[in-house]
Amino acid sequence: MRNKRGxxxxxxxxxxxxxxxxxxxxxxxxxxxxxxxxxxxxxxxxITIYSLEEQAFADKGVYVSGLYTESETSLSGAAALPAFKPxxxxxxxxxxxxxxxxxxxxxxxxxxxxxxxxxKWFSINQDNVxxxxxxxxx
Numbered sequence: 061m062r063n064k065r066g067x068x069x070x071x072x073x074x075x076x077x078x079x080x081x082x083x084x085x086x087x088x089x090x091x092x093x094x095x096x097x098x099x100x101x102x103x104x105x106x107i108t109i110y111s112l113e114e115q116a117f118a119d120k121g122v123y124v125s126g127l128y129t130e131s132e133t134s135l136s137g138a139a140a141l142p143a144f145k146p147x148x149x150x151x152x153x154x155x156x157x158x159x160x161x162x163x164x165x166x167x168x169x170x171x172x173x174x175x176x177x178x179x180k181w182f183s184i185n186q187d188n189v190x191x192x193x194x195x196x197x198x
Contacts, residue, residue, distance in 0.1 A: 128157070158170045
């Protein structure tokens with residue numbers, strides 16, 4: 061009798077079936093984890109902006125406006141919040157804008173808008189009120 065080398069077709073089909081099942085489970089889980097990480101990035105950066113705005117208000121008595129995107133950082137934002145550099149460590153998944161209003165009651169609102177779907181956003185204001193695109197708190 062000859063020595064058999066290699067795998068039979070049945071063995072290969074079993075391996076392919078197992079890999080298919082693992083892929084069907086793993087790929088959706090992975091994409092969910094990636095989406096969750098991007099959301100966490102936006103929320104974390106908004107909390108950083110909130111802290112820096114409060115620090116600027118304590119130092120200067122006003123909140124500051126700015127625009128922070130991957131391609132540009134507005135001069136007003138960069139000068140006002142020099143510690144906020146979200147695009148230095150990694151590519152940005154969100155664009156950040158801060159609108160400050162002076163007056164009797166100074167206010168600001170920082171918004172993180174998802175680059176690939178502008179209907180997805182998170183915001184925070186001077187009172188630390190956090191809202192998402194559905195009007196829910198985060």
